[in-house]
Amino acid sequence: MAELYIGLMSGTSLDGIDVILAAPRRRGFHLRSALHRPFSPQLRKQLFALQASGPDELRRASLAANELTRACAAAVRSLLSRARVAAGAVTAIGCHGQTVRHQPRAGYTVQLINGALLAELTGISVVCDFRSRDIAAGGEGAPLAPAFHSALFRTPNRDRAVVNIGGIANVTSLPARGRVTGFDSGPGNCLLDAWINAHQRLPYDRGGAWAARGRLAPRLLERLLADPYFRRRAPKSAGRETFNLDWLRQRLTANPRAVDVQATLLELTACTISRAVQTYCPDAGEVLVCGGGARNRALLSRLAALLPGSARCGHGRAGRRSRARRSPRVCLARAPDPAAQARQSARGHGRARPACAGRDLPGLRIIEPLGRQARQEFHSAFLISNQRVSAAVTTVTSDRQD
Numbered sequence: 001m002a003e004l005y006i007g008l009m010s011g012t013s014l015d016g017i018d019v020i021l022a023a024p025r026r027r028g029f030h031l032r033s034a035l036h037r038p039f040s041p042q043l044r045k046q047l048f049a050l051q052a053s054g055p056d057e058l059r060r061a062s063l064a065a066n067e068l069t070r071a072c073a074a075a076v077r078s079l080l081s082r083a084r085v086a087a088g089a090v091t092a093i094g095c096h097g098q099t100v101r102h103q104p105r106a107g108y109t110v111q112l113i114n115g116a117l118l119a120e121l122t123g124i125s126v127v128c129d130f131r132s133r134d135i136a137a138g139g140e141g142a143p144l145a146p147a148f149h150s151a152l153f154r155t156p157n158r159d160r161a162v163v164n165i166g167g168i169a170n171v172t173s174l175p176a177r178g179r180v181t182g183f184d185s186g187p188g189n190c191l192l193d194a195w196i197n198a199h200q201r202l203p204y205d206r207g208g209a210w211a212a213r214g215r216l217a218p219r220l221l222e223r224l225l226a227d228p229y230f231r232r233r234a235p236k237s238a239g240r241e242t243f244n245l246d247w248l249r250q251r252l253t254a255n256p257r258a259v260d261v262q263a264t265l266l267e268l269t270a271c272t273i274s275r276a277v278q279t280y281c282p283d284a285g286e287v288l289v290c291g292g293g294a295r296n297r298a299l300l301s302r303l304a305a306l307l308p309g310s311a312r313c314g315h316g317r318a319g320r321r322s323r324a325r326r327s328p329r330v331c332l333a334r335a336p337d338p339a340a341q342a343r344q345s346a347r348g349h350g351r352a353r354p355a356c357a358g359r360d361l362p363g364l365r366i367i368e369p370l371g372r373q374a375r376q377e378f379h380s381a382f383l384i385s386n387q388r389v390s391a392a393v394t395t396v397t398s399d400r401q402d
């Protein structure tokens with residue numbers, strides 16, 4: 001019988017927990033079941049408050065980690081019962097935890113989760129701490145997304161780019177031949193979510209409808225784009241400590257209409273993603289867009305408009321039951337931009353960084369539940385538990401063509 005793994009993820013949008021049950025295959029894996037559990041308002045508040053420093057942080061962080069762990073264990077139980085699989089049949093859980101600090105340049109990244117408690121509550125071995133080893137080796141602490149996108153979407157026939165629009169947006173360049181690279185282009189949904197929440201008390205801007213009603217504020221866009229992060233060469237990574245409401249408010253000099261700020265934030269996201277694709281994946285004939293932001297129609301139209309020669313050519317939906325399964329994968333087919341190609345070949349890709357994904361990731365912490373031998377086959381565990389699982393994989397496994 002195929003080995004089974006569980007992947008658990010909660011991303012920078014702080015929307016909730018995505019959990020999947022999967023059986024690895026030679027390439028990628030077979031998805032057995034997936035579900036999404038929104039955070040309770042209380043847990044979300046706790047995690048949100050920990051995104052910035054404050055009093056009594058260590059205690060609050062430890063308690064929040066325990067609370068999150070209990071929510072993860074409950075999600076695992078629901079998943080297993082839905083799939084009619086016993087905990088004992090699962091080889092390991094790969095659990096990312098909730099990022100509350102990400103400072104690779106200062107040499108650390110913090111994901112809240114209590115792996116020991118999760119192992120105890122579920123009776124399943126837990127693999128966690130996915131990012132520290134990469135930072136220790138001089139990387140950006142985000143080794144999984146490129147490896148994962150590569151395992152699922154790379155094809156020898158054409159160059160592709162994968163854009164995952166979570167709280168922060170990341171881009172993976174998947175050349176038909178040559179090195180796979182990935183980095184964060186900047187904000188994905190995080191500023192759009194924060195602004196609509198501050199002004200309309202909504203968790204997110206459904207379909208980008210509110211942004212679509214506003215008018216672009218060009219001066220504001222210019223100020224936002226002037227942040228040095230956007231000029232920095234890849235590889236680079238960002239978190240909520242860089243892009244947040246304070247960051248935005250510091251750049252609001254005039255008194256624009258709230259709806260116009262939303263329109264401008266949407267443009268910022270589209271603009272920084274499209275520039276990242278053009279700079280680092282100039283030959284990509286296909287741009288696969290995934291993550292919750294792929295449901296933002298207004299954002300996708302801007303993205304398609306900003307990527308020269310692009311046309312929306314596919315929109316995958318796979319399954320009806322869970323929210324994760326409903327996530328669209330949108331494919332933008334595009335003709336390579338000759339000017340960007342020229343710029344790229346003149347510049348070359350960003351400085352090489354230690355590749356620490358896949359099998360070469362010895363720094364993972366394995367936590368065994370008492371009395372049970374953990375198997376040392378991490379590879380599948382961290383492929384399935386990587387950050388992008390929630391939005392991308394679940395859809396693509398059933399409708400991918402190669």
Ligand SMILES: Nc1ncnc2c1ncn2[C@@H]1O[C@H](COP(=O)(O)OP(=O)(O)OP(=O)(O)O)[C@@H](O)[C@H]1O
Nearest residue numbers: 011012013166167189204206207291292293295296
């Ligand atoms: N219908 C929709 N219209 C617009 N935006 C949406 C819609 N559905 C989801 N989103 C956005 O997607 C976000 C959730 O996406 P996702 O779960 O991919 O992000 P994440 O948890 O930050 O993931 P990660 O950081 O791991 O990439 C929501 O916070 C919201 O901003």
Ligand SMILES: [Mg+2]
Nearest residue numbers: 011013015016
């Ligand atoms: Mg999420």
